[in-house]
Amino acid sequence: MTTRRGQRALVLAVTVVMLVPARTPAQSPESEAWRIIQPAQASQILARDGSLIGEVGTQLRTSVSLNSLPRYVGQAFIAVEDHRFYQHDGVDVIGIAGAIKGKIMGEQRGGASTITQQLVGNMHPDIIDRRDMSLARKLREQAAAREMEKHYTKAQILEAYLNQIGFAHGWYGIESAARHYFGKSASKLTLAEAATLAAMPKGPENYEPVKYPERARERRNTVLALMEQQGYITHAQSVAAQTSRVVTAANYGMSAVAPYFVDVVKVQAQRAGARLSEGGYRVYTSLDPLLQHAAVQSLAEGGADVEARAGYSHAAFTGGSDSDYLQGLVVAIDPTSGDVRALVGGRDYKASRFDRAVDGMRQPGSSFKPIVYAAAIADSIAPNSIVGDTAIAIQLPNGTIYRPDNSDH
Secondary structure (H helix, E strand, C coil): CEEECCEEEEECCCEEEEECCCCCCCCCCHHHCCCCCCCCCCEEEECCCCCEEEEECCCECCCCCHHHCCHHHHHHHHHHHCCCCCCCCCCCHHHHHHHHHHHHHCCCCCCCCCHHHHHHHHHCCCCCCCCCCCHHHHHHHHHHHHHHHHHCCHHHHHHHHHHHCECHHHEEHHHHHHHHHHCCCHHHCCHHHHHHHHCCCCCCCCCCCCCCHHHHHHHHHHHHHHHHHCCCCCHHHHHHHHCCCCCCCHHHHCCCCCHHHHHHHHHHHHHCCCCHHHCCEEEEECCCHHHHHHHHHHHHHHHHHHHCCCCCCCCCCCCCCCCCCCCCCEEEECCCCCCEEEEECCCCCCCCCCCCCCCCCCCCHHHHHHHHHHHHHHHCCCCCCCCCCCCCCEECCCCCEECCCCCCC
16 A cells, blocks of 8 residues: 555556545534535545446535536526525525515515525534524624625635535535436436436435436426526527426446445445545445446346246245345456456345355365366366266265265255
8 A cells, every 4th residue: 555645546456546635624603604614525436437436425426517507507506596696695685585485475485595595504504504494593693694794705615615515315515416317427418407406405305306307307497497587697598498208327327236236336435445435435346247247147037037937936035125035146256457347245135135156155166176176177187078976975184084975965
């Protein structure tokens, strides 16, 4: 292991870890609630082709620069969350007046929290708890938002907001959301995709595009209509985006289903002193996504085939939480390098996280035969020798007789 300032390289049995230490913000006094701090980052676990297969961290986030994003990404969030973002000083007085009027008139209106106010609360939850509905909290939030606007540009605030905002499943920031929902970097988002993500802060679970594509589409179209009204996009762009389907990435943007493999990587990294949970790491592994997919499918089909045989009387896999059914494992290793190309430790990770490929203490059975044959050939027996598969008795040095037998006799 070599160490350099700001970057370290760590070689594991099946992984190479590149470290970019994350900065963990310290506790801030109330007077510091206006500061923009570097939020927690995720450690990414990547396949041999660089595709994402897992993430680790207290918050699953990868921050990106505002300059790397298409302009309509930020504009989509501004249109739906804070359309006077470029006019106010951190607090939208006009919006507050409208919200008060709405409550008096019994109309459904938002809480008039600006993007800056949301950022203050989301970035400093220990100081500004947005679950606290008291007037005192609101005033502290407004004061901090105004102070933030004095020290940072609108671009800096918008960038911090886009990297801070939470989405469903514990994913934070525009980059993480783009990766998981659309299988691409946020820099590659289309107008329709950007509007779909901008639709989520109002209710991340309610407008989750994988689970509720139609609900997400309706909310997305509302965002697009607002963008057109506010002059961010043309009518033609709005219509084209609104007529497009909501197409999300398979497996939430992961190139392969490999939770058992990811667990092995985390254990090996921990043993080597790499604290993946602190974030900022990129872990490059030997996993082959196509081979991993084939391994998962083969185990599923093989288990189902055995359970479907006549006379099979044990519990069968149903996809539920019960794990008392036929189990199996798959490991594919490159014989020239020893690299693990695929690893499946069981039929259902959610039902049982026990890794039978690594932690299962089982008899090797017939899988050990090639090792015995290889040793015999290397020693003295010709590859074309015929050995009778018959009962034998071997006298041991102590005078006892050893008779190999099957476990079922």
